[in-house]
Amino acid sequence: NKAAIGLIGLGTMGSALALNIADNGYKIAVTNRTVSRVSEFINDAGELSEYLIGCDDIESFVASLQTPRAIIVMVPAGKPFDDQIEALKPYLDEGDTLIDAGNTNFHDTRRRDAELAADGFRFVGMGVSGGEEGARFGPSIMVGGPEESFKPIEPIINAIAAKYEGDPCAAHLGPDGAGHFVKTVHNGIEYADMQLIAEVWGILRDGQGKSAAEVGALFDRWNEGELKSYLVEITGKALGATDEATGKPVVDIILDRAGQKGTGRWTVIEALGLGQSASTIEAAVGARSWSAAKDVREAGAEILAVQPEGGPQVSEEDLADALLAARILAYAQGFDILTAASETYGWDLDMARVAEIWRAGCIIRSALLDDISAAFRGELPKGRLILAPAFAKRLVNGSAALRRVVASAAMNGQATPAFSAALAYFDTMRTARGTTDLVQAQRDFFGAHGFERVDQEGGGFHGPWALSAEDMNVSR
Numbered sequence: 007n008k009a010a011i012g013l014i015g016l017g018t019m020g021s022a023l024a025l026n027i028a029d030n031g032y033k034i035a036v037t038n039r040t041v042s043r044v045s046e047f048i049n050d051a052g053e054l055s056e057y058l059i060g061c062d063d064i065e066s067f068v069a070s071l072q073t074p075r076a077i078i079v080m081v082p083a084g085k086p087f088d089d090q091i092e093a094l095k096p097y098l099d100e101g102d103t104l105i106d107a108g109n110t111n112f113h114d115t116r117r118r119d120a121e122l123a124a125d126g127f128r129f130v131g132m133g134v135s136g137g138e139e140g141a142r143f144g145p146s147i148m149v150g151g152p153e154e155s156f157k158p159i160e161p162i163i164n165a166i167a168a169k170y171e172g173d174p175c176a177a178h179l180g181p182d183g184a185g186h187f188v189k190t191v192h193n194g195i196e197y198a199d200m201q202l203i204a205e206v207w208g209i210l211r212d213g214q215g216k217s218a219a220e221v222g223a224l225f226d227r228w229n230e231g232e233l234k235s236y237l238v239e240i241t242g243k244a245l246g247a248t249d250e251a252t253g254k255p256v257v258d259i260i261l262d263r264a265g266q267k268g269t270g271r272w273t274v275i276e277a278l279g280l281g282q283s284a285s286t287i288e289a290a291v292g293a294r295s296w297s298a299a300k301d302v303r304e305a306g307a308e309i310l311a312v313q314p315e316g317g318p319q320v321s322e323e324d325l326a327d328a329l330l331a332a333r334i335l336a337y338a339q340g341f342d343i344l345t346a347a348s349e350t351y352g353w354d355l356d357m358a359r360v361a362e363i364w365r366a367g368c369i370i371r372s373a374l375l376d377d378i379s380a381a382f383r384g385e386l387p388k389g390r391l392i393l394a395p396a397f398a399k400r401l402v403n404g405s406a407a408l409r410r411v412v413a414s415a416a417m418n419g420q421a422t423p424a425f426s427a428a429l430a431y432f433d434t435m436r437t438a439r440g441t442t443d444l445v446q447a448q449r450d451f452f453g454a455h456g457f458e459r460v461d462q463e464g465g466g467f468h469g470p471w472a473l474s475a476e477d478m479n480v481s482r
């Protein structure tokens with residue numbers, strides 16, 4: 007009685023995924039580098055253990071799987087994954103499917119897809135979002151790879167995925183790295199949303215003297231309305247929590263130095279590489295990096311001390327409206343990256359479907375995603391979410407609040423990098439004639455790069471500036 011699927015890597019995510027698969031009635035074989043973890047896992051599984059086959063080595067693990075085999079590998083991305091694949095290969099047959107469910111860089115997924123196909127194996131690069139709880143009870147699953155590699159495991163993946171009104175939050179999104187890329191951008195949007203929320207916290211705590219409990223209660227209220235989302239929900243709960251040892255709010259005893267594992271940075275790197283700028287995500291990644299320089303900030307608090315001119319504080323209503331507008335802009339920038347990547351890599355991503363599988367199970371699930379999928383299915387001027395009627399209206403309505411939040415923070419000396427970046431993007435995108443006419447003039451002046459004219463077709467026009475030796479001396 008062999009297993010329908012196998013899983014290697016019984017860490018946080020692997021264990022939860024294996025239990026989820028067993029819970030859905032599929033027999034699953036599991037193994038782990040540290041062998042003692044296997045029996046521990048089976049013993050802790052309770053009645054689900056009848057669906058689990060614990061294996062102490064790769065050979066017995068592979069032998070316990072139905073053929074053609076399907077094996078989920080849930081170990082840290084990069085070398086551990088490559089090493090694991092090399093260890094597996096001698097025991098596999100042509101047509102077996104390897105599934106990378108980790109947070110892998112999509113360039114690695116593209117490389118492995120080609121390499122493993124050449125070896126006769128099938129490969130699926132699968133992004134999984136939702137943390138441990140999601141993995142156990144229903145994550146959002148973003149699948150990339152050849153369609154025929156995914157088909158055999160599709161019923162299992164649909165069964166374990168989160169459901170939104172019965173619809174599984176899992177989809178085959180495109181070939182090779184499409185799934186891991188969409189997961190990466192998901193995480194980039196997550197960074198932006200978290201940073202925007204943290205900036206609201208800063209304005210209320212430092213600018214308006216509010217306590218963690220007060221701000222937590224505000225987020226609880228916001229979670230009843232248009233801002234309803236997983237991140238707003240957990241923010242309310244986190245701000246309401248008390249540290250047992252000190253009796254203080256937990257958030258007040260946490261060091262303000264944020265970690266990052268790379269997916270936010272990858273989003274920004276890929277955006278720039280694709281000729282895009284996901285400025286709100288960029289600001290969020292940068293804010294985490296700045297936060298790491300705690301010693302510099304402590305010195306700066308003295309050396310760079312200034313008394314800002316000050317200005318009126320914003321209302322809670324303004325903060326809610328600004329957060330909604332900036333969140334829309336962050337999502338929109340994320341989808342712009344997906345659009346650019348889809349064109350560059352020939353993935354033909356279905357953006358509406360991406361929005362749909364983010365509606366439950368994942369960290370950025372929010373009330374907005376239903377509207378985003380509807381917008382992509384409807385008329386989308388220039389292919390841009392910000393121009394879709396439903397979102398354009400919200401942005402126009404929310405822009406005054408966004409402007410007041412950024413202006414007030416600036417006048418009061420509070421850093422709001424993500425809000426500021428979102429506003430700059432909004433204002434740039436509603437300015438038909440910008441200021442890069444002058445950038446083009448400068449480029450032509452020093453580099454003879456040429457420019458286009460507003461009144462004639464074609465390019466390669468030059469300005470009336472003659473490059474003289476004297477000019478060059480001046481500019482040097």
Ligand code: NDP
Nearest residue numbers: 015016017018019020039040080081082083086108109137
């Ligand atoms: P854990 O650290 O909890 O578990 C890692 C697992 O990988 C363990 O089973 C470990 O085995 C095994 N492992 C580590 N190094 C090697 C190696 N060189 N060779 C073979 N096995 C190895 O990690 P997570 O479960 O949190 O993460 C796994 C993957 O899932 C990562 O890619 C992560 O980015 C991704 N992910 C994590 C999420 C989360 O919320 N934690 C969310 C979404 C994706 P051993 O017991 O021997 O150490």
